């Protein structure tokens with residue numbers, strides 16, 4: 001099976017932001033997923049460089065148009081590799097093969113009589129670079145740009161789009177999968193209930209010279225859509241390249257809803273006029289918003305992908321964008337949400353599972369994949385869940401439901417973390433008679449990790465590569481070959497690398513990453529509460545009053561992460577929920593293994609003045625009972641939410 005996957009080609013009137021990155025990450029993740037599934041993929045992105053918006057932007061920047069487009073196009077191209085996005089072609093509409101293809105197609109469609117010359121007066125929105133109908137206006141304004149369109153009257157060339165209206169309706173109705181999600185197909189069909197007007201495809205050179213000259217009239221240049229959309233054909237070598245038909249038959253376009261009409265209406269009718277089949281699928285996503293408004297270059301409320309990548313790494317950014325947005329719907333972007341996902345999903349859930357499992361393999365079975373015994377029901381349950389997850393993951397990824405695909409994977413990660421608590425391998429390790437049971441438990445964990453790793457290749461390529469290396473997997477991953485239980489060979493060396501996702505201090509990270517001038521809204525970054533009033537003097541020797549006792553704030557805290565403090569034998573760094581997340585450094589390393597602590601509810605002193613221990617800011621103290629050389633943590637006798645007050 002082959003697939004030809006495209007993103008929009010982005011206008012070079014401003015540098016890329018997270019919205020552009022999202023479409024391109026989706027295309028990259030799907031490409032990787034399909035390749036993992038043994039399919040052949042051609043993935044194309046690029047830049048759209050003609051038109052008066054771009055001439056205007058160059059004039060504003062006071063540079064030549066050529067210099068301007070080269071510069072911004074390079075910014076787009078340079079943004080993708082740090083995000084681990086690897087297109088097969090980065091196309092520019094100023095590329096010579098594209099100019100030749102556009103001219104060839106124009107001549108063909110003109111010769112067959114589907115392009116004609118006429119006078120036209122219409123309402124034109126410069127932001128959209130489109131004429132709008134009265135019906136499309138909201139309160140007289142373009143709904144996307146919130147500006148009134150201007151009446152423009154001039155002689156131009158037109159594409160006979162109306163001729164193909166009924167064919168298009170029939171095509172969309174008989175191929176319901178061609179526009180997804182469904183709401184966008186319905187939107188297009190609703191639009192097609194009104195008569196379709198012909199499409200203006202030229203601009204006189206008196207008004208615009210920065211475009212592709214019409215081959216049959218050099219007083220005009222092509223106007224944007226007849227130029228831009230054709231990039232999808234140029235990229236795969238229309239019409240003569242050997243693989244053209246194979247890829248065109250499997251063409252899938254990814255766009256946001258802003259350019260639904262050109263893609264769902266202009267493009268298939270243009271293709272029909274050329275005698276080509278319509279694209280196979282159009283995948284339409286929603287907007288990334290900042291607050292209530294769309295992130296857009298004209299509004300300037302943008303987040304730059306390169307800055308985010310530098311701070312958080314490609315995998316965190318890719319994971320966040322794919323996990324946070326339901327494909328098709330709008331989503332809100334915030335650094336707080338990104339940092340929260342990084343800390344909870346990546347550091348706590350995935351990072352902990354990997355480090356706990358591998359540490360136990362290293363400490364308890366000599367750092368090699370152990371030979372398992374028969375699976376007990378608990379092991380079988382995890383194995384079944386991991387295999388079922390793979391099935392769901394495949395189905396969701398195929399359907400562009402990235403969020404749900406990742407939810408399914410994280411459900412298994414959560415299960416595996418709970419499995420560790422339930423099987424308590426550190427207890428098994430104490431008893432040589434239970435060595436086979438220990439081996440089975442650790443093998444089950446490693447197998448689960450292997451299947452989780454398989455699913456992460458398309459989403460977080462670097463993390464998946466590190467996890468594969470840790471598990472001793474050297475072959476190129478293959479979903480069909482590897483998607484079965486029990487393939488890790490006993491005896492394979494397991495290597496424990498560095499933590500995959502060190503936790504971020506929410507406050508510091510948000511401040512460092514916040515765009516200049518943007519208020520920092522991290523909840524954890526709020527100013528500390530006012531200092532408590534000084535304690536009243538001690539009433540009697542050795543006794544405190546109730547008021548004194550009340551000065552100490554005791555709370556239930558759930559330990560969600562634990563790790564050894566480097567170069568400090570006695571200290572463990574704990575991350576607890578109480579109910580907000582905080583770090584506590586506790587002198588309990590001689591008594592507890594980090595992996596034993598996850599999920600335990602303990603009692604902490606919540607209002608202890610923070611102090612630095614080995615460079616780590618400890619925000620509280622865990623209560624423990626000590627007798628001789630024994631130490632046990634204080635816990636609660638029943639299920640109660642973290643943060644509950646102890647009094």
Ligand code: ME8
Nearest residue numbers: 008009010011019020023048228229256287288295
């Ligand atoms: O329209 N949320 O280019 P463009 C999600 N050149 N995606 C967003 C977004 C947001 N807030 N903002 C932009 C053009 N995008 C034409 C396309 S194609 C033949 C020609 C993404 O630079 C999304 O993919 O305005 C959207 O469709 C595209 O950028 C628009 O890019």
